[in-house]
Each structure stands twice: as C-alpha cells, then as structure tokens.
Amino acid sequence: MLDERMPCDDAVWFLNGRITFHRSAAAGPDEVCITEQHLPQGDSPPLHRHAREDEVFHILEGALRLRIGETEVLAHAGETLVAPKGVPHSFRVESKEARFLTITVGRDFETMVREMSRPAGDGLPRITEPSDELRAALTEACARNNIEILGPPLAA
Numbered sequence: 001m002l003d004e005r006m007p008c009d010d011a012v013w014f015l016n017g018r019i020t021f022h023r024s025a026a027a028g029p030d031e032v033c034i035t036e037q038h039l040p041q042g043d044s045p046p047l048h049r050h051a052r053e054d055e056v057f058h059i060l061e062g063a064l065r066l067r068i069g070e071t072e073v074l075a076h077a078g079e080t081l082v083a084p085k086g087v088p089h090s091f092r093v094e095s096k097e098a099r100f101l102t103i104t105v106g107r108d109f110e111t112m113v114r115e116m117s118r119p120a121g122d123g124l125p126r127i128t129e130p131s132d133e134l135r136a137a138l139t140e141a142c143a144r145n146n147i148e149i150l151g152p153p154l155a156a
Contacts, residue, residue: 012117013125015138016043019117025107033110035102036060040124044092044153046138051146053104055083057091062098066091067154092154097124112145 011020017039025033047067057066058080065074066081068089075081083089104110116138130138139149 011120012114013120014113014117015130016040016125016127018120018124019113021110025104025110031106033104033107035110035113036099037102038097038099038124039093040127041093041096042156045090046149046153047088047090047151048142048147048149049088050083050085050104050108051148052085053106053108054085055089055109056103057081057083058101058103060099060101062093062095064091064098064100065094065154088150090154108145108147112141112147115141
C-alpha cells in the first residue's frame with residue numbers, strides 16, 4: 001500500500017485535455033482518487049454514467065456547463081457539484097479554458113483514464129476530433145470500467 005501522504009502528481013493527456021493525478025485510488029484503502037483536469041473551450045465528454053462511483057467536480061478556474069440527470073447548471077470557480085453514481089451526466093467547457101478537480105471513490109474512472117491516455121507534455125495537447133476508432137476504444141474502456149456511454153457530448 002502506498003503512503004497516503006505520498007504525492008502522485010503524474011500528468012497524462014486524455015483526449016483533448018491534461019489530467020494530473022494528485023492522489024491515486026491505490027494510495028489508500030479508501031480508494032479516493034483526486035485528479036485535476038485542464039481542458040480547452042468546447043471540450044465535452046460523451047453523456048455517460050458511472051455504475052459504482054459518484055463524481056465530484058470542484059471548479060478551480062473557468063466555467064463548466066454541467067448536465068446531471070435532467071438539470072443543467074453553469075458552474076464557476078469555487079463551485080462544487082456532484083454527479084451521483086447511476087445518474088447520466090456530462091459537462092462542456094464554456095470559458096477559454098477550465099481547470100477543475102474531479103474526486104471519485106474507487107478505481108473505475110482512474111483505470112479508464114490511464115488506459116486511454118498518453119504521457120503529457122507541457123500545456124494542452126493539440127485539439128483533434130476523435131476518430132471512429134478512438135470513440136469505439138473509449139466506449140470499450142468505459143464498459144470494462146463500469147462506465148456506460150449513453151449519448152453524444154454536450155452541444156454548444
């Protein structure tokens with residue numbers, strides 16, 4: 001078991017964003033995972049739901065439009081929202097860029113991100129539209145990790 005005080009802080013490029021793992025789920029028996037996401041304007045994951053993990057979003061910089069269930073909220077720096085397990089959700093970066101923490105309890109989200117990411121350089125990766133092959137691989141990785149893709153990303 002890792003020392004819970006041990007810094008993690010490894011960064012990966014995941015799709016069009018940079019995710020820094022500040023605490024891995026493997027760091028302790030509670031399996032709390034804390035990531036910092038840095039994403040460009042317009043970035044939005046597909047509508048999805050986690051079977052076993054609540055997902056907490058704490059906005060550090062910028063603005064996110066979050067859809068959780070049937071509710072949409074525009075959240076700004078300092079605000080925190082929760083997408084409960086089993087509830088469909090997505091978000092869209094509405095500012096030029098956004099930085100926010102995501103907190104989950106379990107290994108599903110972290111495992112999926114690590115499976116689908118690549119080592120990060122500085123800043124953000126070049127923005128690209130995901131290919132059909134990448135969408136299929138993401139859907140499969142999500143399914144292996146108890147995350148169900150339900151629909152497209154949020155539109156502008």
